[in-house]
Amino acid sequence: MEFFVKSGSSDKQKAGCLILGIFDSRKLSPQAQLVDELTDGYLSGILRSGDMEGKLGQTLLLHSIPNSNCDRILLVGCGKEREFNVANYQKVSKKIIKILHETGTTDALNCLTMLNVKGQDLYWKIRFAIEAANDALYSFDQLKSKKSETRKPLRKVTYLIDSRADLPQSELAINHAEAISKGQSFTKDLANLPGNICHPSYLAEQATKLAEDYAAMSVDVLDESELKEMGAGAFVSVSQGSAQPGKMIAMEYMGGEKDAKPLVFVGKGITFDTGGISLKPGAGMDEMKYDMGGAASVFGLMKSIAEMDLPINVIGFVAAAENMPASNASRPGDIVTTLSGQTVEILNTDAEGRLVLCDALTYIEKYDPEIVIDIATLTGAVIIALGHHATGLMSNNNPLAHEIENASDMTQDRVWRLPIWDDYHSQLKSNFADFSNLGGRPAGSITAGCFLAKFTKKYRWAHLDIAGTAWRSGAQKGATGRPVPLLSQIVLNRVSKAS
Missing domain, CATH: 3.40.220.10 (Leucine Aminopeptidase, subunit E, domain 1)
Structure with a gap:
């Protein structure tokens, strides 16, 4: 249209x-x-x-x-x-x-x-x-044998404005809206695909296609074998149980000055989450294809900023893996060494998102980032806290948190900040490793954020828990495309501030 x-x-x-x-x-x-x-x-x-x-x-x-x-x-x-x-x-x-x-x-x-x-x-x-x-x-019917077709679809909408003097800002609004909508639709498409199609290798292919479509973008893919060799033990502990090899995917958009520090967005990309050995209940498990919603939103963001041709440097980084209950899958009680050198006792293999993210958050230090924002369908607890209206926000930097909240107010893509005070870190205590990957039922979203905070001390970081906002269940089951509008606005605000 x-x-x-x-x-x-x-x-x-x-x-x-x-x-x-x-x-x-x-x-x-x-x-x-x-x-x-x-x-x-x-x-x-x-x-x-x-x-x-x-x-x-x-x-x-x-x-x-x-x-x-x-x-x-x-x-x-x-x-x-x-x-x-x-x-x-x-x-x-x-x-x-x-x-x-x-x-x-x-x-x-x-x-x-x-x-x-x-x-x-x-x-x-x-x-x-x-x-x-x-x-x-938006509709997702690409896997149906018979597509639904509208006989005379709406093809053109014109918005009436008062004066020709308003045309420049109106046309800018159209350009931005269409770019963000393309990114949001891309996010929905990826998230709605089933796990037998959308696996880590498929995501790597999609990243390569983006780089082919946009001159300012390049892609680097790290395979599971490379990650194991470099010591990303937390990531590999999740991916090793699947026949689909895990991958870390870096989409590098360099539209700004060569020496300008990039904004880095890290997405959790668990393309299907059975829970591993800590197996999830069967009812509703089909929706665990949406556990890569964070990764999907990073893909959508990268498409949006490339469509807008923004003069800024942005890294979209995806930690992609399947969490499967195979004979070589991690067991509760296993201890792994992360890429940072810290050790983690795996008390629950279904708390796997933080394991792939922690190594990703360590790896991206190489970019000397201006800021880092990770996006993840990390905890069901955030739904208990905030429902399906707001994304949970945690951060080690107040100005960055305020920046995200401001962009949230502008786009109506809502967030609500939760604390990650030192008081909560004691829940991650382990008798056998530096800490565990599980903090118990109380404040489950917060202790997950505290876990990630242990790997982000070298830069300004924020965490977005989108488990309640990335998709809908029931009759309207499907991905929402959130928080692509929010992420896009964060980048737009940075560009506006620099100009």
Whole structure:
């Protein structure tokens, strides 16, 4: 689908479908008022008849409107005018795209970007609308023998703006939204693929394809045998139980100055997690293909920044492995030596994400990073703490944590900071190794973060636990593509600050 902007007045437009906002208690938005006057009160008459109240999410599709150059008009309920915020704006943006896509409209003119959305300027209104549209229309049917096809799909959406002077920021919003949406869709595709297709070698192939598509990107892949030889014992303890060899994948995007320190994003890439010898319950285990959601989001981020051609250096680093219960898999009680030289007692083989990540977090020291952010579906405990709305954030650096929280507020890709105080580290105590990989049930997400913190003392680091936000279960089962918008905004903010 293509997106455009144009300046003008809502009553002078020609389109397949004109989208107008109606507020609670049948109040016409300013754009709807202009069209109402053009149509001799047709819209207000429809509302008075009781067809629509303007409550949030209500829609009414009108045909054959008198004196109008538009084939159809879609009235959209926006709720109470004073309460029309980003969340409500995104909700109606997704709904109208689905309706238009399913009703034969091929081109639409959207006037909702001219409404007042609490705290948002035109750039954000256009960007949010496009990202919401692409998210709403995403589907994963590449493995189905019969694809679902829409007879007359929506192909073009134009956003109406007040003035030609607003065109530059509007077009920038379109470029950013389309790039981030491509990255988010890439993340969803990778995460939705089953483990028999999307394994560590497949991820390495996808990284190589990215490097072929974008001149500023190169790829380096470390095989399991190389990792074993260099002493990455924690990583190998997870990957050795699978017939699929584990890999560490470095995607290096060098769009900035040659000597500028890179931003490093590290993704947990457990392409399928059985739990290993500490086997998970069978019910719902199919969703453990999503245990590479952190890695998938790093791939999506790298695609997004390459699409935007950003002048910055970024390393996307993925620790990819399968966690399987084979005869050579790690056992509870095994002790391994990490790449950092620290030893870990493996009390539970299902706490494997931190084992692959700790060696990755040590390896990336070679890049002398400006900052490091790891992204991982690390603990079920974070869902108990935060549900499925917010990603858990932990950090050893307050300015970096605040930077992430700021980007979260900007994108509505929510995070909530949890502490990693020294008090929690005692839960990782081991009688036989430097520490264990399990801190018990209390504060499970925090002790997992504390474990990772032991390997990040040489740089500014933050950890994002996305176990509650990377995918949905139930009837809408599928990857969400989070936190690609958040990660992309962190990079965009860095570029903006440097310019």
